[in-house]
Amino acid sequence: MTLHKEFSQSSTKVDNPKSLLIRGFADQGYATAQYNMGRTNSKGEGVPQDYSEALKWILLTSDQGSEEAQNNLGVMYKIFRGEAQDHIESFKWFRLASAQGFAEAQTNLGLMYVNGHGIDQDYQEAFKWFFIAADQRYAPAQYNLGRMYENGHGIDQDYQEAFKWYGLAADQGLAGAQAALGKMYGVGRGVPQDHSEALRWFRLAADQGVAKAQAALGFMYEKGRCVAQDHREALKWFRLAADQGLAEAQAALGVMCENGHGVAQKYNEALKWYRLAAEQGLAEAQTNLGVIYGDGLGVPQNYSEAFNWFRLAADQGLVEAQAALGDMYENGHGVIQDYVAAVKWYRLAAGSGYAVAQTALGFMYEDGLGVTQDHSEAVKWVRLAAEQGYQDAIDILQEL
Numbered sequence: 001m002t003l004h005k006e007f008s009q010s011s012t013k014v015d016n017p018k019s020l021l022i023r024g025f026a027d028q029g030y031a032t033a034q035y036n037m038g039r040t041n042s043k044g045e046g047v048p049q050d051y052s053e054a055l056k057w058i059l060l061t062s063d064q065g066s067e068e069a070q071n072n073l074g075v076m077y078k079i080f081r082g083e084a085q086d087h088i089e090s091f092k093w094f095r096l097a098s099a100q101g102f103a104e105a106q107t108n109l110g111l112m113y114v115n116g117h118g119i120d121q122d123y124q125e126a127f128k129w130f131f132i133a134a135d136q137r138y139a140p141a142q143y144n145l146g147r148m149y150e151n152g153h154g155i156d157q158d159y160q161e162a163f164k165w166y167g168l169a170a171d172q173g174l175a176g177a178q179a180a181l182g183k184m185y186g187v188g189r190g191v192p193q194d195h196s197e198a199l200r201w202f203r204l205a206a207d208q209g210v211a212k213a214q215a216a217l218g219f220m221y222e223k224g225r226c227v228a229q230d231h232r233e234a235l236k237w238f239r240l241a242a243d244q245g246l247a248e249a250q251a252a253l254g255v256m257c258e259n260g261h262g263v264a265q266k267y268n269e270a271l272k273w274y275r276l277a278a279e280q281g282l283a284e285a286q287t288n289l290g291v292i293y294g295d296g297l298g299v300p301q302n303y304s305e306a307f308n309w310f311r312l313a314a315d316q317g318l319v320e321a322q323a324a325l326g327d328m329y330e331n332g333h334g335v336i337q338d339y340v341a342a343v344k345w346y347r348l349a350a351g352s353g354y355a356v357a358q359t360a361l362g363f364m365y366e367d368g369l370g371v372t373q374d375h376s377e378a379v380k381w382v383r384l385a386a387e388q389g390y391q392d393a394i395d396i397l398q399e400l
Contacts, residue, residue, distance in 0.1 A: 055073070055076055059073060062093060062096075065100075067096075067097040067100040067101070067102035067105060068097070068102065070093045070094075070096045070097035070100075070102075070105065071093070071094065071097040071102055071104050071105035071108065073093045074089075074090045074091070074092075074093035074094040074097065074105065074108060075090070075108070077089040077090040077093065078090040078108075078117070087112070087117040087118035088118045089118075090112070090117070090118055091109070091112050091117065091118030091119055092118075093105075094108045094109040094112060095109055098129065098132075101136075103132075103133040103136040103138035103141060104133075104138065104140075106129045106130075106132050106133035106138075106141065107129070107130065107133045107138060107140050107141040107144060109129045110125075110126040110127070110128075110129035110130040110133070110141070110144060111126070111144070113125040113126035113129065114126045114144075114153070122154075123148070123153040123154030123155075124154040124155075125154075126144075126148070126153070126154055127145070127148050127153070127154030127155050128154075129141075130144045130145040130148060131145060134165065134168075137168075137172075139168075139169040139172040139173075139174040139177065140169070140174065142165045142166075142168045142169035142172075142174075142177070143165070143166065143169040143174055143176055143177040143180065145165045146161075146162045146163070146164075146165035146166040146169065146177065146180060147162070147180070149161040149162035149165065150162035150180075150189075150190075158190075159184070159189045159190030160190045160191075161190075162180075162184070162189075162190055163181070163184050163189070163190030163191050164190075166180045166181045166184060167181055170201065170204075175204075175205045175208035175209070175210045175213070176205070176210060178201045178202075178204045178205035178208070178210070178213070179201070179202065179205035179206075179210045179212055179213040179216070181201045182197075182198045182199075182200075182201035182202035182205060182213060182216060183198070183216070185197040185198035185201065186198035186202075186216070195220070195225050195226040196226050198216075198220075198226070199217070199220055199225075199226045199227065201213075202216045202217045202220070203217060206237065206240075209240075209244075211240075211241040211244040211245075211246040211249065212241070212246065212248075214237045214238075214240045214241035214244075214246075214249065215237065215238060215241040215246055215248050215249040215252065217237045218233075218234045218235070218236075218237035218238040218241065218249065218252060219234070219252070220234075221233040221234035221237065222234035222238075222252070222256075222261070230262075231256065231261040231262030231263075232262040232263075233262075234252075234256070234261070234262060235253070235256050235261070235262035235263055237249075238252045238253045238256065239253060242273065242276075245276075245280075247276070247277040247280040247281070247282040247285065248277070248282065250273045250274075250276045250277035250280075250282075250285065251273065251274060251277040251282055251284050251285040251288065253273045254269075254270045254271075254272075254273035254274040254277065254285065254288060255270070255288070257269040257270040257273060258270035258288070258292075258297070266298075267292065267297045267298025267299070268298045268299075270288075270292065270297075270298070271289070271292050271297075271298060271299060273285075274288045274289040274292065275289060278309060278312075281312075281316075283312070283313040283316040283317075283318040283321060284313070284318065286309045286310070286312045286313035286316075286318075286321065287309070287310065287313040287318055287320050287321040287324065289309045290305075290306040290307070290308075290309035290310040290313070290321065290324060291306070291324075292306075293305040293306040293309065294306035294310075294324070294328075294333070294334075302334075303328065303333040303334030303335075304334040304335075305334075306324075306328070306333070306334055307325070307328050307333070307334030307335050308334075310324045310325045310328060311325060314345060314348075317352075319348075319349040319352045319353075319354035319357065320349075320354070320356075322345045322346075322348045322349035322354075322357065323345070323346060323349040323354055323356050323357040323360065325345045326341075326342045326343070326344075326345035326346040326349070326357065326360060327342070327360065329341040329342035329345065330342035330360075330364075330369070338370075339364070339369040339370030340370040341370075342364065342369070342370055343361065343364050343369070343370035343371050345357075346360045346361040346364060347361055350381060350384075353384075353388070355384075355385035355388045355389075355390035355393060356385070356390070356392075358381045358382065358384045358385035358390075358393070359381070359382055359385045359390065359392055359393045359396065361381045362377075362378045362379070362380075362381035362382035362385070362393075362396070362400075363378070365377040365378035365381065366378035366400065375400070378400060379397070379400050382396055382397050382400060383397060
């Protein structure tokens, strides 16, 4: 959740020839002129950009009781504009503006409570201020109220209420709410699942530059969900989101490059995108990067590097990485061979229902590697995998 916005309801733009006249009125204590001086100094309109000078004028206007100036002063203290960041000062000014009924400040005050900035974290207080601002039809407050209902913060979780508030904000064109509404339709949360509606809302948000919506649109084109499958169109949307740093999109772009979908197969490009996502901690990308190094795809084979990436993903609970780590320990790739450790990682993934790991664990029991040899346990684990339709397990089960 982020703050809403600095100088969003500003007065008339000041052209350079008028700046001296406005400065004169500001020096005489006229609040509107002082506010405009703060605005022009902050934005560099007609004068050199100077946040310290802007802060001075906005502070003068705020002291005269302008709720808009008080809100903007709160933003300036929050995001290092003219002074060192000061959450306590920021909270103070948001609260003063909120008390005057200024919806934007009320929303910002709610965000301070959500994040515990300048005050102890308090979801119920945050909910209160979001609701007050949302009742004024302020779209960012409606969106944040939707998030509170969706996540059960400060109120009982209620997907239908979340959907309602997202819809109100989305209808006003708020991109984040449009993306959230697309997600609700896509997974059938608070509303019957409807991929065509999800597509419509994701597209509206994606056209406004929301990275998560762009990625969601990419996945819909990649899978052919409510649209004809189109790898090139998927690639386009993934790239837009990836260029904004969204890890999920970077990983998806890596998959497209690795498999040659919508673009010529390029392992070095796949490696680049996987690494960007992996360095942000995305377990799926860390696993894919491990596969690239383990199989030597476009790079010299490097088991140690593969092991390191698998371990990072496995520690996050990704079953594919846990199974891969078990395989590394079983075969001594990138690490000293250790059957007990192999069994540990296979068991973690197998316990989560991952058929590949269940089959591998069955082999460990059948051969007595890292565990006491136990044919019954071997059959049990392979059968669990076979019951999921895993063909290797089906074939092996006939031989056990």
